Amino acid sequence: MSRVIxxxxxxxxxxxxxxxxxxxxxxxxxxFKVAVxxxxxxxxxxxxxxxxxxxxVYDFVNVVQGEASLNQALIRDKRIKNLYILAASQTxxxxxxxxxxxxKVIEDLKADGFDFIIxxxxxxxxxxxxxxxxFADEAIVVTNPEVSSVRxxxxxxGILQAKSKRxxxxxxxxxxxxxxxxxxxxxxxxGEMLSVEDVVDLLNIPLLGVxxxxxxxxxxxxxxxxxxxxxxxxxxQAYTDVVDxxxxxxxxxxxxxxxxxxxxxxxxxx
Amino acid sequence: xxxxxxxxxxxxxxxxxxxxSDQIDETKQAIAAKIDQAPDFFVGVPVVLAPQVALSDPxxxxxxxxxxxxxxxxxxxxxxxxxxxKEQADYAGLAVFPxxxxxxxxxxxxxxxxxxxxxxxxxxxxxxxxVRSGQQIVAKDRDVIVMGSVNPGAEVxxxxxxxxxxxxxxxxxxxxxxxxxAKIFAKQLSPELVCIAGLYQLSEDIDPAxxxxxxxxxxxxxxxxxxxxxxx
Ligand SMILES: Nc1ncnc2c1ncn2[C@@H]1O[C@H](COP(=O)(O)OP(=O)(O)O)[C@@H](O)[C@H]1O
Ligand SMILES: [Mg+2]
Numbered sequence: 001m002s003r004v005i006x007x008x009x010x011x012x013x014x015x016x017x018x019x020x021x022x023x024x025x026x027x028x029x030x031x032f033k034v035a036v037x038x039x040x041x042x043x044x045x046x047x048x049x050x051x052x053x054x055x056x057v058y059d060f061v062n063v064v065q066g067e068a069s070l071n072q073a074l075i076r077d078k079r080i081k082n083l084y085i086l087a088a089s090q091t092x093x094x095x096x097x098x099x100x101x102x103x104k105v106i107e108d109l110k111a112d113g114f115d116f117i118i119x120x121x122x123x124x125x126x127x128x129x130x131x132x133x134x135f136a137d138e139a140i141v142v143t144n145p146e147v148s149s150v151r152x153x154x155x156x157x158g159i160l161q162a163k164s165k166r167x168x169x170x171x172x173x174x175x176x177x178x179x180x181x182x183x184x185x186x187x188x189x190x191g192e193m194l195s196v197e198d199v200v201d202l203l204n205i206p207l208l209g210v211x212x213x214x215x216x217x218x219x220x221x222x223x224x225x226x227x228x229x230x231x232x233x234x235x236x237q238a239y240t241d242v243v244d245x246x247x248x249x250x251x252x253x254x255x256x257x258x259x260x261x262x263x264x265x266x267x268x269x270x
Numbered sequence: 271x272x273x274x275x276x277x278x279x280x281x282x283x284x285x286x287x288x289x290x291s292d293q294i295d296e297t298k299q300a301i302a303a304k305i306d307q308a309p310d311f312f313v314g315v316p317v318v319l320a321p322q323v324a325l326s327d328p329x330x331x332x333x334x335x336x337x338x339x340x341x342x343x344x345x346x347x348x349x350x351x352x353x354x355x356k357e358q359a360d361y362a363g364l365a366v367f368p369x370x371x372x373x374x375x376x377x378x379x380x381x382x383x384x385x386x387x388x389x390x391x392x393x394x395x396x397x398x399x400x401v402r403s404g405q406q407i408v409a410k411d412r413d414v415i416v417m418g419s420v421n422p423g424a425e426v427x428x429x430x431x432x433x434x435x436x437x438x439x440x441x442x443x444x445x446x447x448x449x450x451x452a453k454i455f456a457k458q459l460s461p462e463l464v465c466i467a468g469l470y471q472l473s474e475d476i477d478p479a480x481x482x483x484x485x486x487x488x489x490x491x492x493x494x495x496x497x498x499x500x501x502x
Contacts, residue, residue, distance in 0.1 A: 125404075151403050154421050158402035202421060202439075204400055 002110040004117045006136035008160075010152025012123030014144045015181040018217055020120035021049045022228035022236075023140070026243035028083035029228075032115040035074065037105070038088035039132035040122040041097060047087040050077065051224025061089040064101030070108050079229070084114075094128045106135050125155055134165050138175040140208065144182045145193040150202055153178075157203065178203060179242060181211040186258035196256060209242035211235050212255040274300035286349070289321045294333050305341055313342045314472070318367060320349040331358040400436060401426055411447075422462065431455065441465070445489070454487040459496075469494060 007020045017040070024036040037060060038046035047053040052075045058068035063086070070086075077083035086105070089096065109117050121132035133139060139160050143153040160174050161167055167174070180199055187193045200207050216233035220226065228239040234255055241251050274296055276288040291297050305312050317338065325331065331348065338345045347365030348355060356366050395409040400418030407414060409428035419436030420426050426434070427443040434442070434456040445452030445467035452466055460481045463472050466489040473481075480496035488495050 151423055154403040154423070158405045161402075202419075204418065 002114055002117055003138060004106060004119065004136050005138045005140060006119040006121055006133040007140045007142060008121040008129060008133055008156050009123065009142040009149070010125055010129075010156040011144075011149045014142050014149050015179075015211070015217075016123075016142050017045045017049055017120050018221065018227065019140065019142050019179055019181060019211070019239075020118050021046060021226040022239040023243055023246070024083060024116070024118045025077075025080055025226040026228050026239060027116050027118075027246075028077070028080045030243065030247065031082070033082045033084075033113060034116045034118065035084045035086060035109050035114045036118040036120060037086040038120050039097070039128060040120065041088045041092055041094045041128065042090065043122070044088045044090040046120050047075070047085060048224060049221045050085050050226065052077065052085055052087070053224070056087045059087045059089040060105070061092045061096045063105055064097055066101075070105060070112075079225075094122070097128070097131055099131060099134065102131055103135060125152075125159055129156070130159065130163055133160055133174075134163070136160075136164060136174055137166070138177065140177045140179055141203070141205065142179050142181055143199060143203070145180060145184075145188065145195070145199060147194065150194065150199055153203060157205065176205040177208040177246070178205050179208050179211065182213045183210045183255065184213040185256060189258055196253075207253070208245050209238055210253055210255060211238045211242070275304065285315050285317045286320050287317045289319060289325075289334075290323060292321075292323050292325050292327060292330060294327065294330055294337075297334065298337050301337070301341070310475070314344060316344045316346050318347045318349050319345060319364070321352070321355055324352065325355055325358065328358060331355070331362045331364065335362045335364065394430070394433070395428070397426075400424075401440065403440070408446075420461075428452070438464075443470075444487075450489050452489075455485075456487075457484055458482065459485045459487070464494065466494060 007016045009016050020036055024034045028034040036046065038044065041061060047056055055075050058073035060073065062068040063070050063073045073086055074084040075087065077085065106117060119132045119136065122128040141153050141157060143149050157176065160176065164174050166172065178200065180196055184193060188195045196207070196210055212234050214233055214235035216230050217227050217235050220230050227233060228236045230236045238255055241254065244251055274291050289297060319334065335345045345364060347367050348359040349367040349369055350356060351369050359366050392412050394413035394415045397407055397414065397416045401407055401416055401420045401424040403421050403423030406425040407427065409430065411429050413430035414426055414428040414432055416426060416434045416436065420434055420438045420440040420442060422439045424440035426432055427446045429445065429447040429449060431452050432442045432444045432454045437458040438456045438461045440461065441463040442454055442461060443465040444454045448467050450467045454464055454466065461473055463470055464487055466487065469489060469492065471494050476496065480498060483498060484501050486497045486500045
């Protein structure tokens, strides 16, 4: 059975694409067949982070519009077996996606035996975001530890409960997961950021993981590599935990407290 | 002197600012006079403008919006049928509300309502989880029971009592049709706003002592009364 997962947030720039890339890669590394779709039409970001931007010939819009077949548009990842990317179009506008067209792509991916279909949502709560979540079985809600991001995530959770196919058909609702990212424990301790407890308390959905704020994320995306592959990085380890928990493993949460500065660091700054 | 402006609180806490003049300076002065009477009352209050006269000056709305913002009010829309005013509203970044009653807007937002249980009896409306930001629950002619929290940016409106088993962090309205004996009960109250029968109070005006544990809010002598001693 295929599982369709939307990675969504309401607010932009919180780490949806970063999270989509790493979770897709992580699941594929476990041997699952994974397709990750960039719904952010007009921006095209996922292919950069996945390092396949120079191999995009046909994109998601081409397939939805019937201008290319799914097989022509699916880009096979060079590093990881069983990982495929469906890039967004840079040139079309977001109205180019239709609900029927998206449904057909998802049905075809299911028929092709994909275990996971990951939908990287655009920001906002309007049409684009609603289309990305409409066919989802599960949602990964990405939030930063700040008030506006949490508020927007709360909003998108309301929309997941009301405007998805599952909600409309009266099936069991979408399964919700929380990923709290760009977490900076020392800024939490100094009161500049919300704590994990604050965020979970308000959103009241199960926490899949906390990803620390990390320079490696930017380095990885500049290198066109999902950060999860940079196994030394704490963000990578946090994403690996997220994937494990997503697959049902029980793991304690890590990276929640600030590292104590050693004498060396105290003496020489940073 | 004839009336220049008139203020009326509606049950949805959208203050309606009726405009009887098309002269911006006169209007500003009249608003300033209102604000001077109760400066705190207007800070952060969302207002809907309701022009009762044609606004021939094409910059009227834009100027008024700027003025209201300076005075820390939050103009959000215009209630009008007039095409010229609608155009100004568009330019000033204001929403246009139809002149008819509030019924319609609650219908629209019902699309984004959390799971609720409708029963044959006109017993309380049950909301199983939390009411999330952007959602509005309306319990017409009855009570509402929210099993979870009322999150910031969410709104719960009942003609009867409002019971919240979690935290109230959004807006709650009891006695929305004018029932002054309606009450609000919450496990914890740190709301954006509480309102009973049209009388409302913003969070900053609620004593922090009432914002900690279980609380009952009722209306007595035109005042909201907070009682934390109910559960002993
Ligand atoms: N854990 C993190 N630590 C540091 N920077 C991050 C982290 N996650 C994301 N970023 C950065 O935040 C920005 C937005 O991330 P992105 O995944 O594109 O967000 P979205 O898809 O939600 O708009 C990018 O510059 C990215 O490198
Ligand atoms: Mg993105």
